[in-house]
Amino acid sequence: MTITQEASRVRRPLSLKIFGIVAGLLSLMILVTLMSSISLRRVGQQLDFLVKFYIQVDQKMGDLRSYGLSELILIERILQNRPTLSWDAAKAEADKRQKEVGECTFETLRPANASIRKAFVNPADSQAVRFELLKRCAADKLARVEQLVDTALASEFVRQDAEKVARLATIRQALKDVQPARARMHATFQQYLEQLATRDPRAIALVRSELEENRSTLGRKISDITNQVHEGTRLSGATAYDLEQRVQWMSWAITLVACLLGLIVATILTKSLVSPLRELLSGTRAIEEGNLDIQIKVSTSDELERLGDSFNHMVRELRQKEEIKTMFGKYVDPRVVQGLLDRSTIGNDGDRRRMTVFFSDLEDFTKISEQMTPGSVVRLLNHYFTVVAEPIRASNGIIDKYIGDSVMAFWGPPFTQETDHAVLACYAVLDQQARIPQFQAALPDILGVRTGVPKINVRMALATGDVTIGSIGSEDAKSYTVIGDTVNLASRLESVNKLFGTNIIISENTRTLAGDAIETRELDNIRVAGKLEPIRIYELLARKGQAAPRMMELRDSFEQALGFYRQQQWDEAQAALNRCLQINAHDGPSLVLQKRIGQFRNTPPAVDWDGSWTMVSK
Numbered sequence: 001m002t003i004t005q006e007a008s009r010v011r012r013p014l015s016l017k018i019f020g021i022v023a024g025l026l027s028l029m030i031l032v033t034l035m036s037s038i039s040l041r042r043v044g045q046q047l048d049f050l051v052k053f054y055i056q057v058d059q060k061m062g063d064l065r066s067y068g069l070s071e072l073i074l075i076e077r078i079l080q081n082r083p084t085l086s087w088d089a090a091k092a093e094a095d096k097r098q099k100e101v102g103e104c105t106f107e108t109l110r111p112a113n114a115s116i117r118k119a120f121v122n123p124a125d126s127q128a129v130r131f132e133l134l135k136r137c138a139a140d141k142l143a144r145v146e147q148l149v150d151t152a153l154a155s156e157f158v159r160q161d162a163e164k165v166a167r168l169a170t171i172r173q174a175l176k177d178v179q180p181a182r183a184r185m186h187a188t189f190q191q192y193l194e195q196l197a198t199r200d201p202r203a204i205a206l207v208r209s210e211l212e213e214n215r216s217t218l219g220r221k222i223s224d225i226t227n228q229v230h231e232g233t234r235l236s237g238a239t240a241y242d243l244e245q246r247v248q249w250m251s252w253a254i255t256l257v258a259c260l261l262g263l264i265v266a267t268i269l270t271k272s273l274v275s276p277l278r279e280l281l282s283g284t285r286a287i288e289e290g291n292l293d294i295q296i297k298v299s300t301s302d303e304l305e306r307l308g309d310s311f312n313h314m315v316r317e318l319r320q321k322e323e324i325k326t327m328f329g330k331y332v333d334p335r336v337v338q339g340l341l342d343r344s345t346i347g348n349d350g351d352r353r354r355m356t357v358f359f360s361d362l363e364d365f366t367k368i369s370e371q372m373t374p375g376s377v378v379r380l381l382n383h384y385f386t387v388v389a390e391p392i393r394a395s396n397g398i399i400d401k402y403i404g405d406s407v408m409a410f411w412g413p414p415f416t417q418e419t420d421h422a423v424l425a426c427y428a429v430l431d432q433q434a435r436i437p438q439f440q441a442a443l444p445d446i447l448g449v450r451t452g453v454p455k456i457n458v459r460m461a462l463a464t465g466d467v468t469i470g471s472i473g474s475e476d477a478k479s480y481t482v483i484g485d486t487v488n489l490a491s492r493l494e495s496v497n498k499l500f501g502t503n504i505i506i507s508e509n510t511r512t513l514a515g516d517a518i519e520t521r522e523l524d525n526i527r528v529a530g531k532l533e534p535i536r537i538y539e540l541l542a543r544k545g546q547a548a549p550r551m552m553e554l555r556d557s558f559e560q561a562l563g564f565y566r567q568q569q570w571d572e573a574q575a576a577l578n579r580c581l582q583i584n585a586h587d588g589p590s591l592v593l594q595k596r597i598g599q600f601r602n603t604p605p606a607v608d609w610d611g612s613w614t615m616v617s618k
Contacts, residue, residue: 029258035250053152055233057145057171061226068138068222074131075189081124087132090125094132104137135186139179146175163235174225181217280311287315350470355412355482356425356462356510357490358397360388360432363457365405371454376447380454381405383446387439388458391431395424400481406494410467410482422464422513426540429460429504457503461493462540464509485531492528493537496615500524500539501588508536519547521555522562523589525612534612539589554583558590566611568604570597 083090097116101108113130120126149172158164279297286294295312362368362384369377385402392399392409396416400408411421411428436458443453465486471478493505500523511520520538527534541547541555561576574597580590596613 031254035247035254053148057148057229061145061222061229065222065226071131071134071138074127074134077127078124078131081122081127083124083128084122085120085125085128087128090128090132093119093129094136097129097133101133101137104140109133109137135182138182142175142179142182146172149175167231171225171229178222178225276307280307283311283315293319350468350472352466353413353469354418354465355410355467355469355486356421356464356513357467357482357487358392358407358409358411358425358429358460358462359490359494360407360429360458360460361494362405363459368454369405371452372447379446380443383442384439384456387435388432391428391435394431395428397425397428401479408487410469412467412469419513422462422510423515423517425462425464426506426510426514426518427543429462429540430543432460433458433503459494459497459502460504461490461497461506462504462510463487463490463493463507464513465489465507488530489528489535492530492615496526496528496537499615500592501586502539504540506538506540508538511536511538517544518542519544519552519555521589522559524562525566525610527612527614529615534610550583554580554587557583558587558593561590561593565593565597568600568609570601573597 085093093116097112100112100115112133116126116129116133117123120129149168152158153165153168153172158168283294294315368380372380384405385407388407389399392407395411397409397411398415400410402408411425412418413421416424436456440456443456444450447453463486465484467482467484467486469480469482471480472483473479489507493507496505497503502523505523506514506520511518519541521541523537523539525534525536541551547555557576557579561573561580564570564573564576574594577590577594577597580587581594584590
């Protein structure tokens, strides 16, 4: 059986388990959705019936009741004021006004009534016209209600509910009785007006009594219809509420069943599915915490077991890779090793970048090593390199190589920011010099001797400029290093310390890029071996604000002397140097400049001398 066939075989159990769980839950979800949709459709039908029928009927019956009350008020006012306008004329005027009111809403009746009042001087005449207009509006509302009832009775939704059919039939019959009752009330009103003209008290009283009875009968009929509508509204609302509750209970019941089934299935599958995943998660967390000795055990028959084997294989590869990094990190900077392994920042191609390069050298190391055993030499160098390496790495510098007793390092992208590498390099070399006295004090214990302990003095130099950086070497052996004029300049400046008797010399570019972060003393304008253009060099004294007052006083006097020296004002330059030597009689740069002044007094420089000094040796 091939690996592909085996992988296909072991995948089936887990895929079927997951598919079964998903299919079951989806079936329950579909069932809940289907039943909910059916019930919600019925709820929607009930609400739609409420909105389109009962609520509209109730609104129109309310309008009809309001019109009836307005008619009674107008009847009373007409009886008191006696209109001069004939009823035929009032009816004709009402017919014309009916076009203005449209569907006889309160919004259209209000301006129509105002227009009628303005049209007639006699209030009773306008009241008669308004009375006739209300009669037409009431008849229109009644006709619309009857139309709504007929439409509802014709709908399939109502025909399926016998209770609704019976109630709507009752309302329909009651509506048919309203219009005759209104007609009798209006006829009685006309009769009452006629009796008022005869002035027969008994006849007037009899007709008025009949008018009141007709009004009461009409009010009862309208109230009966309204009560039927309200009862239907209540029952439809209750039905919709019951359906909604049923949907909720059904949804909760099916959800509960789904939860129970899910818990049962989860319990069954925990050992075969969840436990291996937890084991893998635990192993992943252990790797995140740096524990590469972890090994998980997954003994299932599905692909999780193969995943566990792959995980253990990955851990072994990571452990081997970490061992390689740890081992080579002792020979090459760990960041370079990491970059070479994952290709994140370091590739095979070279790159042109602006960086700061460092060289250091132990003074008279050859003479020192000749007086020591090989074992002592190795111990001394190992401790010395440890002392100087820590400040370099702490400041994000890269140690390029150890050359005998010399150290080469560099700062710059991608390990530091483009604007920070000069400052970091200056701080590192200052920290290195600060550790030398402690290293000197520990030498007796390091070498195991009490006498003949060598005197340690370290010369250092920094140069900033463009370099070529990359993996350089043969196909079988490469070194991630920097090359170029800046590297050569840093090496030359380290040797220039011998001339001036200084410990740290930096180039003008390093001084400029470091800016106000450091305290320096300008030493000279020199041409190093192999270069035609002169460069300014500086002695690195301290971090900003940390130089001793006497050092700063010496710095200022020396720079005054250097200015006079470049202007060939030998006496003024010598006077400034005398002040320097009063501060420090062994100041190397002052002694060098004093010696040159003596030479120039005897042999003046050329006319075109630019104040620079050419180094004749490396």
